Amino acid sequence: MMKETLNELSNSQEFIQRHVGPDVKETEQMLKYLGLSSLDELLEQTVPNKIRLEQEINIPSARSEQSALADIGEYASQNESFRSFIGMGYYTPKTPTVILRNVLENPGWYTAYTPYQPEIAQGRLEAILTFQQLTIDLTGMELASASLLDEATAAAEAMAMAKRVSKNKKSNQFFVDENAFPQTVDVLKTRAEHYGFELVFGHATDAVNHDVFGAIIQYTDKSGEVVDLQNIISGLQDKKAVAAVAADIMSLVLLKAPGEMGADIVFGSSQRFGVPIGFGGPHAAFFATKEKHKRAMPGRIIGVSIDSNERQAYRMAMQTREQHIRREKATSNICTAQVLLANIVAFYAVYHGPDGLKRIANRIHRQTAILAQALSNKGVKLVNESYFDTLTIDAQNNKEEVLARAQQAKINLRIDASGQIGLSLDEATTNEELQTLYQVISGDTGTIDLETLDQKVQSNQVIGASSLRNNEILQHPVFNSHHSETEMLRFLKHLENKDLSLTHSMIALGSCTMKLNATSEMIPVTWKEFGSIHPFAPSEQTLGYQKMIEELEGWLAEITGYDAVTVQPNSGAQGEYAGLLAIQKYHESRNEGHRNICLIPSSAHGTNPASAQMANMKVVIVNCDEQGNVDFDDLKAKAEEVSDNLSCLMITYPSTHGVYEESIKDICNLIHEHGGQVYMDGANMNAQVGITSPGLMGSDVSHLNLHKTFAIPHGGGGPGVGPIGVKEHLIPFLPNHSVRELTSTTKGNGAVSAAPYGSAGVLPVSWMYVAMLGKEGLAHSTKIALLNANYLTTRLSEHYPILYTGRNDKVAHECIVDLRPIKAETGVTEVDIAKRLMDYGFHAPTMSFPVAGTLMIEPTESESLAEIERFANAMISIKQEIEKVRSGEWSSDNNPLCNAPHTQFDLLNWNKPYSIKEGAYPVDGQEDNKFWPTVNRIDDVYGDRNLMCACPAPEDYR
Template sequence: MTLTPHISEFTIDQDFSARHIGPREDDVKRMLEVVGYSTLDELVDTAVPQGIRMEGDLQLPEARTEMQVLEDLRNYANQNVIKTQMIGQGFSGTLTPRIILRKVLENPAWYTAYTPYQPEISQGRLEALLNFQTAVQDLTGLPIANASMLDEASAVAEAVLLMRRANKKKEAGKTVIDQDVFPQNLAVVKGRAEALGFEVEVADLSQGLPEGDISGVVLQQPGDSGRIMDYKAIIDAAHERGALVTVAADILSLTLIKSPGEQGADIAVGNTQRLGVPLFFGGPHAAFFAVRDGLERQIPGRLVGVSKDDAGRPAYRLALQTREQHIRREKATSNICTAQALLAITASMYVVYHGPAGLKAIAQRTHQRARALANLLQEQGVELASETFFDTVRANVPGRAQAITTAAEHQGVNIRLIDQDTVSVSTDELTSLEHIAAVAGAFGVQNAIEKVKAAGAAAREGDALGGQNRESDYLTHPIFNTIKSETQMLRYLRKLSDRDLALDRTMIPLGSCTMKLNAATEMESISWPGFADIHPFAPESQTAGWRALITDLESRLSEITGYAGVSIQPNAGSQGEYAGLLAIRQYHLSKGDHDRDIVLIPASAHGTNAASAVLAGLRVVVVKTASDGTIDSADLDAKIAANEGKIAAIMITYPSTHGVYDADVTEVCRKVHEAGGQVYIDGANMNALVGLAQPGKFGGDVSHLNLHKTFCIPHGGGGPGVGPVAVAEHLVPFLSGAAAGPANGREGTPVTATTYGSAGVLPISWAYVALMGAEGLRQATKMALLNANYISKRLSEQFPTLYTGNKGLVAHECILDLRELTAKTGVTAEDVCKRLIDYGFHAPTLAFPVAGTLMVEPTESEDLGEIDRFIDAMIAIKAEMDQVLAGDFTVEESPLRNAPHTTRSLMHGEWDRKYTREQGAFPGNVDFTDKYFPPVGRIDGAFGDRNLVCECPPPEAFDETN
């Protein structure tokens, strides 16, 4: 008999870190020679200040093999109990078409793409996001929608802030929220209101508006009770009193009921989860945000627009202030940076796949199932909370609620327990008549299956929409009506992905963004049903695996950072900043320090820092940056002295945004602590610290992490993100609490709708840490430093590094200074970015933190061959700048200013440029076989802003004869 060996006997993939880290041993030797060090440890010891170095090693479990990690993840998933989810409350069961699951969610061409700030190489994902915007605009009946929000609750909160800003009255007044709004939405809004000091009143708006000055009104359609209302009279009354109105809408229901726009709403928000995105235990899910005309310049988040390229052809780009928080800092109206692009793309492709008829059929079936249940319950004598509904039936069952909920669970169905007298049941596209029978049986209906079939037949006639039936058209654009077969869908997805440059095709050397390997093993488990099909408000008895994995991940992140506690609730880095600042603010308030409301922020900091501080109800005081890129010590002293007794915190990024380790960071921390403040260390650059230094041990009180950077959750074209917040012992009680559903034992303000935020992607980071172990994580950090210093050294003659630390070294990234070359030649840093496209590269970070520069971060995952290819491309570009300087051609005539070169520009008409076609299209050593050609030429951004178009253009716009 042949025995199958136990998994632990397999050792073939024992050292995962060797697969994660790019350079080989011989490569390391060569790179060290270039940088001028004999060993990697010698380089690290020189670059990283001894004053911040950790003692000993990280106390983490030993590294696991890939097979062991998958076995561990299966064990976690198997501890979760999969039920039919009919809880509702904004989260629904849905079927992700396999073509979308395999070719989008699980496809590195989509999930390893970066935010489309370089639009010429992002046309595929931009078109997918424009499809999302167009679908949202059509369904909400409003003319402008953005390219997704983080979740519905925070979208409602952003809408409340927009209504207050846009209100023309000097005294904006209170925000009125209908009592039928989802509890998680209300909780997050109240948290924002408490921080910013404005009034929120909850009222039964079916009885009319309350007295007093009102800035904005929030309605839910359908309501938390399932009720569908004719809100036009309330909306008109609000407008007469100078208020704006937001409707939080169920996106699928809008195929059947009147849109918010048709009822007169100014803003519509909601969640697109039920458009093919798994439950994921609460996220990530793409929320939507749509506005009426006149509010488009105040819309938060990202907006995809249509402009034109240098040949006059239509081209997509991010419109308006695409990184408003970096541009306006403390004057920004939102701190949102990461969106939920990958999930928005998934939802948009679900709409393309089903089309308007398919979506309506799903909605009708969902509604019919709800009506069948309602008919049965009413026949049984059960009182319903509302005669009108779309998918949610709320029943009044005095004293029986717990028994009914338990009985349904025993039948394999989760329903929602409101209180001891009330239960709620929500249907979705997965709901069958058998599910309805199981629920009906829990209510005590005898012979339920036969009665359900009869009730189901009756439910096909009429509706329970309360006369709010939609009559207007939607999704009329050809993209939603021409893709009928899976073959067509497959080719459409391939066509779009081929237009883009993602990490699966090339190095993406973005400073401060850490575009590293997202290993297939790390990604494997997120779509397993044991993780993906769990409702965020499922009973805790069914979620033991999820909570065990999350607890373990939080524990590992605590060890890595040196803090006492971690909350993974924030679903973006910006929300991690916000949560950390709220914890600091609430800590000061708990001690009676009501005057501590000033946050010191260095001029070089991430723009989200200042925006987050304002949203947390704090004031920003900027600290100057010294000439070497460090915090100006004298200015820091002066700002502390000028604000004695008012300092709440300082926010610093470490290593600094300039890519260096500030040797005096511990002294900065000491000064702020002595002034009574807390130290917030932004973890955006944690990839330069893991295993070498712990911010919680060298002076930090709070840090947020970016799991979509350092810990391998892929960027997904601009999201999902996860921004855990880590805090010292005294701040643990103020970590984010739960907005709804299972409590988490924390007292702080909830920042997202669900207890664990974007839980669905946490297995990725858990797997990364488990696979690498303490030594692998430390080695990855060391290699990130070597790769960055190698690039800095090799390009020093062509593009000097702007800021350096000890002995001319950088941290994990370097800022290449082009300003002198630009002054001499007229060639800009943006020209270099566009020319890199011709070499098949995504550009480095442009003009941040210093205008006229490029910030490069190679990460540890890039091999030496790819790094050298990038360096050679930059050297070749410098040679073309020298040609401009020598007068071979002017900057306007140069391949730099005319980049990127499309096939159309190369082949259409006569070639009359001062350089050859070959120099334009195949510069340097570009491979003729695998050459990437961008689908559009350089895009005119100013034209797009002046002529704002944010929906799918008609097909004739792309007609070559026009």
């Protein structure tokens, strides 16, 4: 084992000390404060012995940053970067370098947290609002969301939403365009099976001939055809069905908006607006609907409100955390978005503007038309009569010859089982590639006259006039003001400066683990060998990706004590869903499909009951005792009551209350005795890695939040990755994929995400994290996470009541500070304290979860003693301020707490009964290092009553 002193670090172990905040001296100082002699003694006092690992995890030792980069570089080199024209929702973009360097590769953007504290998140909120405006403009709809996970899961959400809002209540059938992308169909089948919906397939024009509650039409479809939506949509609506359109975002620049033709829902992938393919993700899906359906729409919406000075401000509106309010009655388990990627999409549109986007879209379409004309002249038969960027060729007689030529030219084409070959052009297509594609498909070794063909195709109309857009797009000034790199750079920096991120301070969010996202972990993400690979490229071209993913899955299986891991789920909530589906399919395989009761402790994350509902389970809530543990007697009684129908227990460990429950093994054994399975939520794995594991405790399946424990950054609210680990008996029931079959599970199993490996583009982050820490560093990180948490808890306990503690009055990796007595005695609320922390330069901890009126605090292992002390001193100072309110020295309705946060705007007209220093500079040293919230406290009620989710008019900015 690694020496706890870490005095003599080898070169390979240097990263360990860079990842953890406290050095040797600070570690010893904190241990002494806690009355402990070593980190091992801390473990003995904190973690139940019966769940401690007896030996270190079996993964490689730590590597240096240089060595790890070299090793992952070797994997990258094994990926063959063929030029992919496969399309099917994935295209090669040109990411503007000003956005690549200043957003995607910038920790000021990628280390920010979800904007639950909007006063210090105005930059990314404005960016997401711009994304919503972009979506509204291009789709022709009235309301758009802040993004969903990918196109296929957005389709599944559209189907579920259609059922909720459809007036054809008697129907249980949903129509799916037979020319929808196959990965979308795959996910729809998975979701429909457990919702109990019957899918009906057919040509888009056939949708009106069925008695359905809704339908999805692909626009343009997988063959490239531009379908005329008008009659289809009106026909569906005449029969009280909901019309949902899966649209290509680039084609919408030229094609008539589905909203203009009456669509009820429009969704699709925004990937081709500047986001690297990354082997399938992460990519932001757009989702839009009509105003009247706003309360049925899945995901988050950014809205416009006002602050306490009546200045315009942005916030998350309505569906902020529906899962935690409605729980098993939630309409969706979506608890995140793809914010970082949605930001990139918005900035891509801002940078190019409407004229630039039209040039790009027109060029793609013209190149497609030139190629189509050249092939037709050569006698090649095209399947689709109209097209935007996609051609499908009837190659039944020469398929193998075409594919052989494509292989020689190092290009990938789309292959259909029917003998057809397809190709999709994109922004990056060059004229030279046009020549190559012509030669590959036609077999002609000559070249085509591009100029002559260009003149000819401009006089031919391959898209019907009724399908072409006839109105202007993106007229808002934000899309018409930042087209030079200088202006764009300043615009990006202007927004970045409004946001607090890990570049400013610790973000001590309980249950969300905002730890270091090391630069070396992030570097491989934008390497071409990882970023430019199509998810449906032939497997022989992606050997490096596959080896890296298989190795990471193996490491995660070892860390969790499971027998297999799949990385396909692209969020924690999707991981929950995939795990529950595996459990249900397991029961069905044993002729026990009637088992449908899911037991969930009252302290659970809100996504747990929401996911159970989506898996067609019935939720039964289990009580917690006064110490925050699962009430074992209540659990036992309820397990016995529902024994014959018990499917599973969903439990978080350490508990959501921040303690290691002593009875966890007994809990798992009890569930197994009644024929159920144990789902262990992996949100708190940061307190397990290297010292215990879900598998050791007896659980059967867990999801992991790679964007928490395994260092993938939160990105301001996404991307997330939520792989699941399972015991051997559940392996046959893991998700598969219809387009790219996975060999690790049963053939024919449905997918839960659009891409076979989910958000594979960010998996190098977690690979680097595990490789650089190694078995020694992972265990040491967990110990330091416990040390930091217990040190901070003890410091705060002298001033605030700590709601729950475990054995020896210790906590796990987080603690809950109970603010309810303060509120009762003084009127100062948890919101006041959260907002006041902004004046001290901090993001508030998790507020009112899992217990209303509390703060849940997690310092993580990456924060130094100095930063922990700075946070502790801020909380102690705030307690002293509360005492001034209690004593009457400060008015209860006009004090720094209830007026927080303070902004530079306040300095222009300071009219408060306390000094500027007391209000805006509460601690020494802030005078030359002050983070200013952009706006004062935001009025949530005003925002909900006056819902506005698009960019305000220019005069509103003034």
